[in-house]
Amino acid sequence: MSTLNKKELIIGVAMLGASIVYMVMAYRLPGHEGVDAATVPVLLAGLLSLLGVMQLFSAFGNKAQAAAETPSQLPDDSAEVAAPEIIEPKTVLKTLGLILGYMALLGPVGFPIMTAVYLYLQFIVLTPLNHKVRHPTYALIAVISSAVIYLLFREAFDLMLPPGLLNFL
Amino acid sequence: MLELLQQGFGAVFSLNILLLMAIGVAMGIVFGAVPGLSATMAVALCLPLTFTMGPQAGLSLLVALFIGATSGGLISAILLKIPGTPSSIATVFDGGPLMEQGQGVKALGVGIVFSFLGTIFSIAALMFIAPQLAKVALSFGPHEYFAIAVFSLTLIATLSAGSMVKGLFAGALGIAVSTIGIAPVEAVRRFTFGISELNGGFSMLTVMIGMFAVAEIIKLAETGRHAVQGKARSVSMKNIKGFGFSLKEFREQLPNAGRSGLIGLGIGILPGIGAGTSNLVSYIIAKKRAKDSDSYGKGNIGGVVASETANNAGIGGAMMPLMTLGIPGDTVTAIMLGGFLIHGIQPGPLLFVSQGPLVYTIFAALIVATVMMLFMEFYGLRLFIKLLDVPKHILLPIILVLCVVGAFGLSSRLFDVWSILLFGLLGYAFVKAGTPAAPFIIGFILGPMAETNLRRGLMLSDNNFMDFLTTPIAGTFLGLALAFVLWQVFSALRPKPSAINEILRT
Structure with missing residues (x-):
């Protein structure tokens, strides 16, 4: 597995993790009858989780694609990280x-x-x-x-x- | 209108304010010119300085910084071949070669003069369009405001660099962070964990200082010890008449400048994209339309003209939604919004009714700052070039200290200082994850506005959401937002090499 996909996967997990934490907190808010102070956080938590799942899926999708292609053809995003920089x-x-x-x-x-x-x-x-x-x-x-x-x-x-x-x- | 403008100039033409603005323009140019520093940082760091000033002086200073920093990027773009800010990426394409051919002064002169013209053009447009737009916006209710907030957020999230999913996530996360504190409408405490400092939520300024300045310093720590800092070559100003180019060259560039100005203004008005995109778009169009398109990229002043006119024309464009709707189009105007609020001014359509003189003072300040920029940037060039050589490892720690001072100055509590570290870490994580920070900031700012107006709108229509879709203006904006997401999904499924991506890749 290329490091890039691993990175995208980790990002997806982090996104989903943050969403779930927010969702748990949103459900603990008082209320939940009709539209109240908890409505927007709950909706947001749903959207965040959905986006986290989408990120995970796209990371998996890329992985499958990368495996099928020759190693020289990296996914699109590689252009961004191509510059070799020494990181300390x-x-x-x-x-x-x-x-x-x-x-x-x-x-x-x-x-x-x-x-x-x-x-x-x-x-x-x-x-x-x-x-x-x-x-x-x-x-x-x-x-x-x-x-x-x-x-x-x-x-x-x-x-x-x-x-x-x-x-x- | 002329009378109000006269009053505005009257307010700006005091020794005190003129001096402040001169300092602001000079500082702005430095922040724009030094790669790694940005207009956003300049305005964020100087905002605390304006606390003790009156609104006129304070806002004039911020406006001067904004203009100086937007234009300053061209100095390093031409001299170092590194764009000082994303808004001068296209300036490098022709400015760099011109410098190598020994025509650096000409490139700088052209860049500065057309920056000036672009800015003046956009301010004129702002002065004529904004009051009309404000009149229309006066009739907007919660439905419209909610829809416009959602539209702006969608636009900024989908158009920011990187993947759409990450952009949207950043925007939604920004809203999520903005829900911390006392909720609108029924004033319930949300996510405060019993910490009393969190009752008011995180301050907008700490979020921005953290995401943009502190994150930048952490980023430098990562690679800075190996990076080779470019040495700016000085240019000889001997035997230079005027701004270093002939009247004939100037006339030849006018059609190009007019077109680029319109592109810059149009893109600047849209939330989410601004000078960073418009300079590339107008460069591409200028190259396509030019008779001698082969010479673009090899040192044609047309390239510098297109890029610099467009990026500066974005200034007036970006101020339009801010002043008429209270919606910031990018991160710099987001901080400007903070500046307005600190001085007790709520931008929006009512601003033109209740604070007419102040609005025209801002217009006057914009014009005066632009004129100052023209002369200071060209004739003070040698000084700015010297400042480009200040080593980063000295400069950035001092900036961090100023960040701490700025955060502490908000309300004299150490809590805000810790917040900038928290958001600095978050900003650094965003950089590592290839996620744009701008949607997060705009989400954080527009979140409360969207939520409050959603709640109000629902109350007005007895919890019936359909009213948001059936109100013509609100429905249109929500429809456009949806169309944008769908269009992005569609174009992601069918990857086509777009011209901008091609250029960014080379």
């Missing part, structure tokens, strides 16, 4: 981890400190392989950006970002 799941996970940590500590530690730390680390994580990591420059950009954004919003746009540990400023 590790960088994605690191980035997500950084964003998660940034948001979690934004309240307790505060915007100015967390932004500077996040930017510095995120610059390092995203630095292209053919670039050198320049720690002093990164640190400088991170601190300046953080300070400028914090002060700009506080002074010019009346938006008090969480000060956290720097509450005394």
Whole structure:
């Protein structure tokens, strides 16, 4: 089975899964007599499930078709994914981890400190392989950006970002 | 009308607003020019800045960003041969070769001038058509609004890139997410799981910042470390008179520009498709109609003219359903809708009655921003070229911080910050699944409108759905929506290589 069909199949399963979760929740809503607040969610859940099933069927259909054809003739969609790109799941996970940590500590530690730390680390994580990591420059950009954004919003746009540990400023 | 327009210009011509608009146009051009940043992102990130401004200043800034970003895409299309936004894909076809032949300035000049003309043309059309459309729309009731919402959603879901099933699913999922919170009509809490922050549902802005900006940053993390960032070559502006092309060349391109403008406007009005499609369509038609069609793709300024006139003519087109019906045609106008609502203005036919002066201030702002774009983009070109070289790994993290600030600024709660991460992940999943994000956004926005009007319509007709089909306008729109789905199914069963697909594939 080609990876493409496997991918389409997984997408179909995910679509159907989300639809079923939504349907269960929709049926738990109070009401269900005539037209009420539950009507539209229930109808939507039906439509979502139908589309999920259609996606699954089309994935299976393609699979059968792909098996019948010679390997060189991939299904239509292959044009989209043809571009060979090196994908780094590790960088994605690191980035997500950084964003998660940034948001979690934004309240307790505060915007100015967390932004500077996040930017510095995120610059390092995203630095292209053919670039050198320049720690002093990164640190400088991170601190300046953080300070400028914090002060700009506080002074010019009346938006008090969480000060956290720097509450005394 | 002239009097109102005069008032509008009066409001815009204050130092404060002009300065804001100049900044807006410049920022917009940068967002349009840098591949990976988009007009949607520019407007979403700057929306929080307008909270403390009055509606006139705030909306003028948003309009300036919109115009700058739509036009800015041509800079990278010509200099880097990478379209800055999908709306300038066709600009690359001839702009790129022109640059290689040493005629980069000419290509840029032509692109910018015809962007200007396309925008002005579409604003004129907007000013004449929108008030008439608003008059018609005044008589619309819940049946019509429901039908138009369904029609718009179907159109956007079926016409977005990728498969129809995925597009429709994205749209329906958007509506599903919009059902979170207190229900219309009987105010029952739905899907809030006891979280009080969810009572009001997710904010439109957090959904959009997440889907478009945060998802973009996660996407960069995937490939960014291996991607080679194109280095923009500078162009010499020495000995350049005017905009770098002759009057004869200008005159020769006028028929092409007129046709492309009409195509751009027409496609721009339709919900779901806009500048991303119209630039390709008008390019294809221009190539077919040209006497020297062989030279297209090898550096004919006609290609740049067709693409740039059409994509900018979409601006006025996209504003039409937004201002007259309150229905956004694409993601940028969806955020503009958010901007209107934040300033306490409900777009729709009543806008023209109750907020006449403000409507004409927006028209005036559109015109002023377009003129600013013309001069700033051409004469400030060298500066924008420098900005193209700012490394992505520095730029995007800073944009993420601005996203966080924007989300927090909505109502000073960290809940909104978490929401953008949630929708960022969803947006990333959409990218991975080859599912378009635009139907989701439009579904999310039109969902409550469709549901409320469905419920109201059913109440008016004693729960008889047939009234939706027998009311002429509502019935027509619902019929068209159905016809569209059937047509898409039909053409999917009989795959024919369409011209646009051919071009996209090469």
